[in-house]
Each structure stands twice: as structure tokens, then as C-alpha cells.
Amino acid sequence: xxxxxHFPLCAVVGADDLKLALCLAAIDPKIGGVLxxxxxxxxxxxxxxxxxxxxxxxxxxxLPLGATEERLVGTLxxxxxxxxxxxxFSPGVLAKxxxxxxxxxxxxLLPDHLVDLLLDVAASGTNLIERDGISHxxxxxxVLIGTMNPEEGELRPQLLDRFGLNVALVGHxxxxxxxxxxRRRLDFDSDxxxxxxxxxxxxxxxxERCQQARERLAAIPLxxxxxxxxxxRCFAAGVxxxxxxxxxxxxxxxxxxxxxxxxxxxxxxxxxxxxxLRHRRRGHSAPAPAPSQAPTTADSASQPxxxxxxWGDLPARALPTGARRDVPSWxxxx
Numbered sequence: 001x002x003x004x005x006h007f008p009l010c011a012v013v014g015a016d017d018l019k020l021a022l023c024l025a026a027i028d029p030k031i032g033g034v035l036x037x038x039x040x041x042x043x044x045x046x047x048x049x050x051x052x053x054x055x056x057x058x059x060x061x062x063l064p065l066g067a068t069e070e071r072l073v074g075t076l077x078x079x080x081x082x083x084x085x086x087x088x089f090s091p092g093v094l095a096k097x098x099x100x101x102x103x104x105x106x107x108x109l110l111p112d113h114l115v116d117l118l119l120d121v122a123a124s125g126t127n128l129i130e131r132d133g134i135s136h137x138x139x140x141x142x143v144l145i146g147t148m149n150p151e152e153g154e155l156r157p158q159l160l161d162r163f164g165l166n167v168a169l170v171g172h173x174x175x176x177x178x179x180x181x182x183r184r185r186l187d188f189d190s191d192x193x194x195x196x197x198x199x200x201x202x203x204x205x206x207x208e209r210c211q212q213a214r215e216r217l218a219a220i221p222l223x224x225x226x227x228x229x230x231x232x233r234c235f236a237a238g239v240x241x242x243x244x245x246x247x248x249x250x251x252x253x254x255x256x257x258x259x260x261x262x263x264x265x266x267x268x269x270x271x272x273x274x275x276x277l278r279h280r281r282r283g284h285s286a287p288a289p290a291p292s293q294a295p296t297t298a299d300s301a302s303q304p305x306x307x308x309x310x311w312g313d314l315p316a317r318a319l320p321t322g323a324r325r326d327v328p329s330w331x332x333x334x
Contacts, residue, residue, distance in 0.1 A: 005192035006060075009050030010202040011184065012043060018167045020258075021275050022051045023206075025143050025165060027213045028254040031247055032164025033122050033144030035107070035279065040149065042169045045103065048145040052101040053203065054210045055143070059100025063093055063110075063118075072114060073121075074138075076131045089136045094127045097142040107146035108155045115155070118144065119162040161240075164247045165272070166279035213257040220253050226264040233273070239280040248276035 009019065021034050036044050052060035063072065074092035093102070102122075107115060121127050127140040146163060148155065160166070188195045196203075230248045237244075249264075251272040256264045 008199040035163035038169030057099035061097035108148035165275040
């Protein structure tokens with residue numbers, strides 16, 4: 001089967017907050033995935049597909065629009081189970097996405113019971129199918145990426161809360177930036193293989209960095225100091241429940257692993273604060289302070305301006321007054 005080139009994540013300039021959130025979810029899938037809010041044409045699917053290349057399997061699976069529960073979880077052949085004494089399982093989308101990325105576009109338009117099911121499996125890493133006393137269990141460890149346009153309908157607060165991280169994409173590129181977005185897209189369309197080859201060293205660097213962070217993760221303690229800082233700030237933010245505390249702590253640890261540290265620091269807690277809190281604050285529909293700027297694109301695969309992809313230049317919207325975000329730079333164009 002011929003491999004179809006896709007736009008490298010390193011070649012996307014801008015959307016730095018979203019790229020960081022995606023990488024953190026890849027480093028620790030127990031964070032619970034990423035919910036991306038924003039209108040169409042913001043390169044959401046391009047970024048999610050680029051993330052798959054950083055995982056061991058490179059698998060990228062899209063949940064089809066209008067998918068049924070059986071299409072999602074798979075089916076059991078009861079005749080084979082009764083006649084042959086074994087459960088014959090036909091895999092669904094969850095089985096096919098094991099080890100990779102499961103991308104759900106317009107997750108807010110899915111039936112609630114399917115969203116519930118998706119989030120349950122994403123949290124547990126296991127899919128259990130039961131039919132008439134026959135059961136089958138298989139691993140389903142994937143990074144769940146959901147997108148939604150709030151103008152087309154909201155998710156219930158209970159479902160919003162179950163997504164680990166949340167990033168909002170807004171903003172419009174200036175005319176000069178739009179020209180560079182289109183130019184990069186045209187370069188990719190004219191020769192995808194050459195374009196990907198050009199970015200291969202930077203993409204490999206990012207892949208190795210994520211792998212090293214995954215290997216370092218378990219050695220970084222979820223210590224009482226970090227937990228105390230996070231619980232106080234969750235209380236001050238007025239979030240309901242305790243999921244925000246747990247997600248924030250895991251994300252801060254993943255960020256510490258991402259920057260090569262051996263312990264969670266204040267900069268890690270600050271860097272992921274808005275990701276964990278944005279969709280859990282009371283009155284979520286109220287605008288969040290200075291959401292992440294995203295690339296304005298001609299279509300979902302268009303790319304942003306060169307020179308805006310340095311994480312050290314990220315806006316400090318997630319930080320308290322006077323705090324500093326100390327984040328290593330995103331790989332530059334080779």
C-alpha cells in the first residue's frame with residue numbers, strides 16, 4: 001500500500017499552544033485527549049494528523065460522520081461463539097486506532113452516548129464488548145483529538161469536563177501572513193515528497209523528543225508541592241469536581257518531561273493552566289482571556305506564516321501576573 005504524505009507537524013508555524021497540548025497528550029495519553037474549539041479552516045485536522053507521526057504506530061484513524069455504536073466498538077459473531085465455542089470479533093474504529101490518534105471531527109454533533117463511550121475507552125485504554133453473555137476485551141490506547149465549532153452546538157458540561165485539555169483557536173492572519181500560508185500550502189501540493197523530505201530532520205528531532213519525554217515520564221513524581229499549588233488554583237477558579245486537579249497535575253508532569261526536567265516546577269504548572277481550566281470554569285461560554293492564535297488557512301490543511309513558531313514567544317495568557325513561561329523553542333525550519 002502506498003504511503004500518502006501528510007503535512008509535517010514541524011512545518012506548521014503558529015498554533016503553538018495547540019501543538020504543545022497535542023504533544024503533551026501524546027507523552028501521557030492518560031491526560032485524556034484534547035478538545036479543539038474553533039471554526040473550520042483552522043488546520044485542526046492537519047495538526048492532529050501530524051501528531052500521529054510522532055507516535056510509535058503512526059496510526060491516524062478518523063471516526064466517520066454518522067458512525068454507529070457497532071462501527072465504533074466492533075461486533076461479536078454470536079453464531080460463531082455458540083457453534084464453535086469462541087468469540088469471533090470484528091474490530092471497529094477503537095481497535096484500529098490502538099497505539100495512534102483517534103480524530104473525531106465535530107464531536108459536539110455526535111450522540112451523547114457515543115461521546116460517553118469514546119471518553120470511557122480513552123480513559124481506560126481498554127474496549128469491552130458484551131453481547132448476550134459473551135464478551136471480548138482488547139486494548140485501545142489512543143490519543144483522542146476532538147474538534148468542535150461552538151457556533152454549531154455545545155457539548156454538555158459533563159462531557160466537556162471529561163476531555164483532558166482544551167484549546168481555542170481564533171484570530172485572523174494579516175495579509176502578509178496569509179500569503180505565506182498559501183505559499184507553503186502550494187509548495188506541499190506541488191511536491192509532497194520533496195516537502196516532507198525537507199522537513200524530515202526537524203520532524204525526526206520532534207519525534208525523538210516526544211519519545212524521550214515518554215521514557216522520562218514515570219520517573220517524575222506527582223509530588224505534594226505541585227498538587228498543593230494546583231488544588232489551590234482549581235479552588236480559586238471555582239471549577240466543579242476533581243478532574244481538573246488530576247488532569248492539570250498529569251499535564252504539568254508531561255510538560256516537565258517535555259522540557260527534560262526531573263521534577264514538576266512552577267513553569268510546568270503555569271504552562272498548562274489554561275489547557276486544564278478553560279472548559280471547566282463556571283460560565284464556560286464566557287470568553288476566555290486571549291485564546292490561542294491559530295493559523296488562518298485556505299482549507300483545513302493550509303499552514304501559517306514562517307517565523308511565528310517559537311514557543312518562547314508564546315503569549316503569557318495562561319500565566320499569573322509577573323510569571324514567566326520558560327519553554328524550549330519549537331524546531332525551526334531546516
